[in-house]
Amino acid sequence: MTTLEAPPATDLPRAEAPAPPRLIRPSRLAALLVLVAMLAFSIYALSTLDFTWSNVLGSVANAVKVFQEMDPISLPGPADLAYLIGLTLGIVILGTVVAALISVPVAWLAAENTTPAAGLRWLGRAVGVVTRAVPDVVLALAFSLTFALGSPLPGIFAIGIHSVGMISKLFADAIEHSDDGPRLAIRAAGGSRSQEFWGGVFPQVLPSWIATALHRFDINLRGSAILGYAGVGASGTPCASPSSTSPRATAAASGSRP
Amino acid sequence: MNGTATAPIVTISGLTKRFGSNRALHDVDLTVARGEVVVLLGLSGSGKSTLLRHIDGLESPSEGSLDVLGERVETLSQKSLRSLRSRVAMIFQQFELVPSLTVLENVLTGALSRLSGPRLGVWTYPRALRRQALGHLDRVGLLEKAYERSELLSGGQQQRVAIARALMQEPQILLADEPVASLDPESSEQVMRLIREIAADDGLTVICSLHQVDLALGWGDRIVGLRHGEVVLDTPTDGLTKSQVMEVYGRVTPTAELRAIETELATESLLLTRGAEA
Numbered sequence: 001m002t003t004l005e006a007p008p009a010t011d012l013p014r015a016e017a018p019a020p021p022r023l024i025r026p027s028r029l030a031a032l033l034v035l036v037a038m039l040a041f042s043i044y045a046l047s048t049l050d051f052t053w054s055n056v057l058g059s060v061a062n063a064v065k066v067f068q069e070m071d072p073i074s075l076p077g078p079a080d081l082a083y084l085i086g087l088t089l090g091i092v093i094l095g096t097v098v099a100a101l102i103s104v105p106v107a108w109l110a111a112e113n114t115t116p117a118a119g120l121r122w123l124g125r126a127v128g129v130v131t132r133a134v135p136d137v138v139l140a141l142a143f144s145l146t147f148a149l150g151s152p153l154p155g156i157f158a159i160g161i162h163s164v165g166m167i168s169k170l171f172a173d174a175i176e177h178s179d180d181g182p183r184l185a186i187r188a189a190g191g192s193r194s195q196e197f198w199g200g201v202f203p204q205v206l207p208s209w210i211a212t213a214l215h216r217f218d219i220n221l222r223g224s225a226i227l228g229y230a231g232v233g234a235s236g237t238p239c240a241s242p243s244s245t246s247p248r249a250t251a252a253a254s255g256s257r258p
Numbered sequence: 259m260n261g262t263a264t265a266p267i268v269t270i271s272g273l274t275k276r277f278g279s280n281r282a283l284h285d286v287d288l289t290v291a292r293g294e295v296v297v298l299l300g301l302s303g304s305g306k307s308t309l310l311r312h313i314d315g316l317e318s319p320s321e322g323s324l325d326v327l328g329e330r331v332e333t334l335s336q337k338s339l340r341s342l343r344s345r346v347a348m349i350f351q352q353f354e355l356v357p358s359l360t361v362l363e364n365v366l367t368g369a370l371s372r373l374s375g376p377r378l379g380v381w382t383y384p385r386a387l388r389r390q391a392l393g394h395l396d397r398v399g400l401l402e403k404a405y406e407r408s409e410l411l412s413g414g415q416q417q418r419v420a421i422a423r424a425l426m427q428e429p430q431i432l433l434a435d436e437p438v439a440s441l442d443p444e445s446s447e448q449v450m451r452l453i454r455e456i457a458a459d460d461g462l463t464v465i466c467s468l469h470q471v472d473l474a475l476g477w478g479d480r481i482v483g484l485r486h487g488e489v490v491l492d493t494p495t496d497g498l499t500k501s502q503v504m505e506v507y508g509r510v511t512p513t514a515e516l517r518a519i520e521t522e523l524a525t526e527s528l529l530l531t532r533g534a535e536a
């Protein structure tokens with residue numbers, strides 16, 4: 001701003017003088033220290049592992065055994081296969097839709113510019129972190145205990161809950177990056193908090209919400225075979241039965257010594 | 259219109275607003291009569307937006323009091339504040355439309371305070387409101403754009419949509435915060451004329467902030483000048499000359515002040531372009 005008077009800033013007492021420029025800021029230094037510590041720890045951890053080339057060569061026999069037990073791969077008949085694929089798709093679609101819906105209020109709580117109170121913001125973020133932290137397979141196993149074997153519900157619930165973590169996180173980020181103007185315009189016109197959100201924020205972040213849900217759908221679809229293995233009625237289910245009779249194969253695959 | 263004996267619609271006395279140690283408004287006294295068209299003149303940072311936001315109940319004063327439409331603003335509950343805001347409309351420099359929504363839906367959001375609960379999609383609004391919204395769009399000359407996404411419209415058109423949205427509130431007061439600062443001269447002219455016409459037709463009280471003296475002179479009934487948060491000028495526009503405004507408002511020679519304003523405009527448009535690129 002160009003005025004011909006003394007700038008107003010000069011008559012404002014500043015709380016503190018501007019800090020002299022430093023080459024290394026404390027936050028940078030801390031980050032660097034953490035990195036170095038992590039590197040040192042990794043090297044130490046690697047050195048304590050019984051990791052030698054002869055061990056690796058010795059495991060080749062294990063790998064051969066795994067592939068031998070895979071043969072012959074027995075796929076279900078075409079009709080069953082189609083049914084199972086359809087079932088898997090249904091579980092993944094429903095689970096992702098449920099997660100996307102739950103993510104809206106969670107993200108609304110977690111985003112700084114829409115949360116009704118600071119405490120609720122932490123609740124929203126905690127829901128996101130916890131659902132992200134618990135793997136869907138664990139959820140599926142837990143739920144499969146409460147439903148009939150082969151029921152698709154545990155799969156839907158598992159995907160529905162676990163996916164909330166990622167979708168709500170990315171959705172909350174999108175809300176925080178949205179333009180405040182339209183929301184404030186609705187507030188200025190006497191709108192309520194929910195009207196501010198649905199009228200001023202949600203239309204702006206709708207594309208990002210859909211994109212995130214589709215991305216998560218893709219991840220869930222790829223993970224669904226493992227869910228089926230966990231016995232929740234997806235296309236991985238048939239795979240579970242033969243190998244569950246042969247724990248050796250899984251043990252070999254994970255490389256543990258008998 | 260100035261000097262008539264109508265009861266004031268806005269009475270501000272001793273209004274001071276501080277943001278931390280920064281004093282945005284200092285001891286502002288201002289009375290606006292019903293139907294008056296007031297220009298709020300001041301450089302960027304002089305407190306125009308802050309004053310307008312107080313009148314709409316969006317800020318609470320650090321000191322002093324505001325009476326708007328017979329309500330003592332600083333004492334109102336959250337609910338009464340919303341009811342006050344619904345009777346006071348506001349338009350903004352950046353229009354503040356939702357870019358991805360249609361023009362019609364943007365206009366409809368002006369009626370949200372009359373509805374309970376949120377709305378999403380034009381069809382979720384009552385039919386009568388939709389008809390009303392189309393009427394307002396017709397009034398601002400944009401009926402044929404009703405179903406276009408608002409981001410496809412030019413700046414001048416978007417501001418006219420924002421005016422239609424304001425009209426949906428059936429307001430008694432229209433606050434305009436630098437409504438033409440982002441517009442080219444021709445659109446500015448058009449928008450300023452539209453506000454003036456609507457004010458006259460509907461008997462609206464208008465308080466419009468500007469930083470261009472030229473636009474202000476031929477336009478309002480009265481000019482209020484703000485400098486560093488203080489009222490330094492409050493006079494009817496009739497017979498006022500530019501150099502008189504400059505003198506009181508800037509206390510510097512007109513040419514120097516004009517240059518200052520031009521520099522500021524150039525900086526702002528530069529920032530706008532940068533913002534658009536980012």
Ligand SMILES: Nc1ncnc2c1ncn2[C@@H]1O[C@H](COP(=O)(O)OP(=O)(O)O)[C@@H](O)[C@H]1O
Pocket residue numbers: 277280281282300301302303304305306307308309
């Ligand atoms: N929300 C806010 N927080 C802190 N300072 C503010 C806020 N709003 C305005 N200010 C300050 O108050 C002063 C007046 O600002 P504003 O009312 O926006 O002026 P104008 O609209 O005339 O440009 C400026 O110094 C600005 O930095």
Ligand SMILES: [Mg+2]
Pocket residue numbers: 303306307308435436
């Ligand atoms: Mg301003």
